Amino acid sequence: MTIFPTSIRAKLTLTAVTxxxxxxxxxxxxxxxxxxxxxxxxxxxELTKKVDEAIQFHRKMTHNRPPPPQRDPNRxxxxxxxxxxxPGPQPGDDRNGxxxxxxxxxxxxxPGPxxxxxxxxxxxxxxxxxxxxxxxISIDPGPPMAPPEFSEPYDKAAxxxxxxxxxxxxxxSIAGQRVRILTRLAKDDNGRRWVxxxxxxxxxxxxxxxxxxxxxxxxxxxxxxxTAGASLFxxxxxxxxxxxxxxxxxxxxxxxxxxxxxxxxxxxxxxxGTTINGMLGRLENAFNVQRETMARLEAVLKxxxxxxxxxxxxxxxxxxxxKANTGLMLHGMDLSSDTRSSVEAIDxxxxxxxxxxxxxxxxxxxxxxxxxxxxxPFDLKLAVQNAIDQVHRPSTKAVTYDDDESDELVSxxxxxxxxxxxxxxxxxxxxxxxxxxxxVRIERVGNEAVVTVCDDGEGIAAEHVPHLFERFYxxxxxxxxxxxxxxxxLAICKGIVEATGGTISIESQLGxxxxxxxxxxxx
Numbered sequence: 001m002t003i004f005p006t007s008i009r010a011k012l013t014l015t016a017v018t019x020x021x022x023x024x025x026x027x028x029x030x031x032x033x034x035x036x037x038x039x040x041x042x043x044x045x046e047l048t049k050k051v052d053e054a055i056q057f058h059r060k061m062t063h064n065r066p067p068p069p070q071r072d073p074n075r076x077x078x079x080x081x082x083x084x085x086x087p088g089p090q091p092g093d094d095r096n097g098x099x100x101x102x103x104x105x106x107x108x109x110x111p112g113p114x115x116x117x118x119x120x121x122x123x124x125x126x127x128x129x130x131x132x133x134x135x136x137i138s139i140d141p142g143p144p145m146a147p148p149e150f151s152e153p154y155d156k157a158a159x160x161x162x163x164x165x166x167x168x169x170x171x172x173s174i175a176g177q178r179v180r181i182l183t184r185l186a187k188d189d190n191g192r193r194w195v196x197x198x199x200x201x202x203x204x205x206x207x208x209x210x211x212x213x214x215x216x217x218x219x220x221x222x223x224x225x226x227t228a229g230a231s232l233f234x235x236x237x238x239x240x241x242x243x244x245x246x247x248x249x250x251x252x253x254x255x256x257x258x259x260x261x262x263x264x265x266x267x268x269x270x271x272x273g274t275t276i277n278g279m280l281g282r283l284e285n286a287f288n289v290q291r292e293t294m295a296r297l298e299a300v301l302k303x304x305x306x307x308x309x310x311x312x313x314x315x316x317x318x319x320x321x322x323k324a325n326t327g328l329m330l331h332g333m334d335l336s337s338d339t340r341s342s343v344e345a346i347d348x349x350x351x352x353x354x355x356x357x358x359x360x361x362x363x364x365x366x367x368x369x370x371x372x373x374x375x376x377p378f379d380l381k382l383a384v385q386n387a388i389d390q391v392h393r394p395s396t397k398a399v400t401y402d403d404d405e406s407d408e409l410v411s412x413x414x415x416x417x418x419x420x421x422x423x424x425x426x427x428x429x430x431x432x433x434x435x436x437x438x439x440v441r442i443e444r445v446g447n448e449a450v451v452t453v454c455d456d457g458e459g460i461a462a463e464h465v466p467h468l469f470e471r472f473y474x475x476x477x478x479x480x481x482x483x484x485x486x487x488x489x490l491a492i493c494k495g496i497v498e499a500t501g502g503t504i505s506i507e508s509q510l511g512x513x514x515x516x517x518x519x520x521x522x523x
Contacts, residue, residue, distance in 0.1 A: 135154060155183065183195050312364070
């Protein structure tokens with residue numbers, strides 16, 4: 001079972017869904033990042049505006065505060081040699097300052113509306129989201145820049161950074177709420193450095209971004225489902241011409257190439273259909289030409305077989321007459337030596353001609369399928385032994401016969417099959433030396449009876465082996481008229497074996513011998 005889809009429709013749909021899913025995820029990430037950056041940019045702009053207002057107000061509230069008194073080395077802490085501060089309003093006197101009897105409730109760090117007004121003014125800086133006020137923290141040594149409740153920094157780590165960079169944005173958590181802090185460097189009239197920190201709650205922004213992310217995640221499967229449905233619908237319409245092409249192509253066969261594809265439109269599928277129709281037209285013309293050629297060849301072959309059979313049949317009678325007369329003259333008449341030599345030559349030629357005619361008649365009958373007419377089962381071993389007896393004479397080479405224990409019954413013409421092995425054993429005998437050896441073996445292989453005829457004779461050159469079953473083909477060293485062959489023996493063998501439903505093959509090496517293998521179906 002394969003994991004990946006195999007149809008083009010499924011592949012294209014899966015590709016579209018995958019691409020759309022990647023686009024949805026990428027778009028959601030971009031929207032999240034861009035939205036957060038835009039919102040934080042607005043927050044930072046608002047914080048910048050508010051910190052400017054806070055610094056200006058703080059400077060205004062502390063602008064008229066008198067400087068710390070100059071200490072006289074000859075006076076004490078009281079203003080004289082041993083006294084405290086001199087006359088004049090002091091940041092810590094007990095009248096209205098933060099160290100006075102009222103605890104600084106009615107006065108700020110300098111002349112002005114007092115601490116209560118200071119608190120109220122700080123609270124009114126910015127919009128109502130600023131529920132916690134600004135902070136003012138001293139960097140250089142000196143008295144506090146603001147009352148204690150306005151001097152504790154929200155982000156201590158940002159104070160030294162602001163002293164170096166001038167302005168620092170940071171995010172901290174205050175009472176479980178995320179807050180954006182802007183820390184900015186400022187200086188008083190005496191050059192003393194201090195920083196102002198202005199907060200901005202960003203919890204609502206985080207919730208909005210979280211809601212946006214959840215919405216995008218919810219839309220993702222919906223979008224993918226719509227994409228898959230649209231892709232399947234579109235692919236179904238797009239692939240419809242392909243299905244029509246497939247159905248039409250399946251209905252077209254080699255016997256009937258007249259079918260054509262229905263072409264509609266001008267798109268790529270229409271061009272493909274037009275191209276296929278053109279190809280089918282060319283194939284139809286080629287097949288028609290081939291059919292006509294095959295019909296003509298079949299007619300020629302039939303005429304050739306008929307001519308061969310008729311000519312062979314017609315030649316039998318005159319050859320028989322010649323043989324009868326030459327035999328009568330050689331055995332019943334007193335002939336001179338020259339006349340006897342001529343008659344013997346005529347008789348020998350008639351004998352060879354008679355064998356050739358008989359071979360042609362048998363070949364024509366085998367090629368026409370007549371060799372298996374009236375076929376009956378027979379014992380293949382007995383037919384092979386009869387063939388050996390016909391060929392093996394005292395003057396011939398030794399023939400060894402071997403078989404297995406099984407019965408090999410073959411359906412066909414026993415006389416024709418016996419003729420096959422007579423030809424094969426005779427060929428092996430004629431092309432084997434006097435000290436040579438011929439082996440005939442029969443064995444059962446599956447549903448076939450395999451007969452091998454092996455010799456250790458002169459062999460046949462490799463370039464001649466593919467042509468040995470052709471009519472009248474003669475190898476230079478293996479087959480010639482001097483050995484008595486007609487050039488039809490192997491062609492006759494092949495025709496009879498194939499008409500019986502078997503196969504015949506030859507393997508040979510020059511100087512090492514030849515092996516002929518005949519395979520016949522067991523009945």
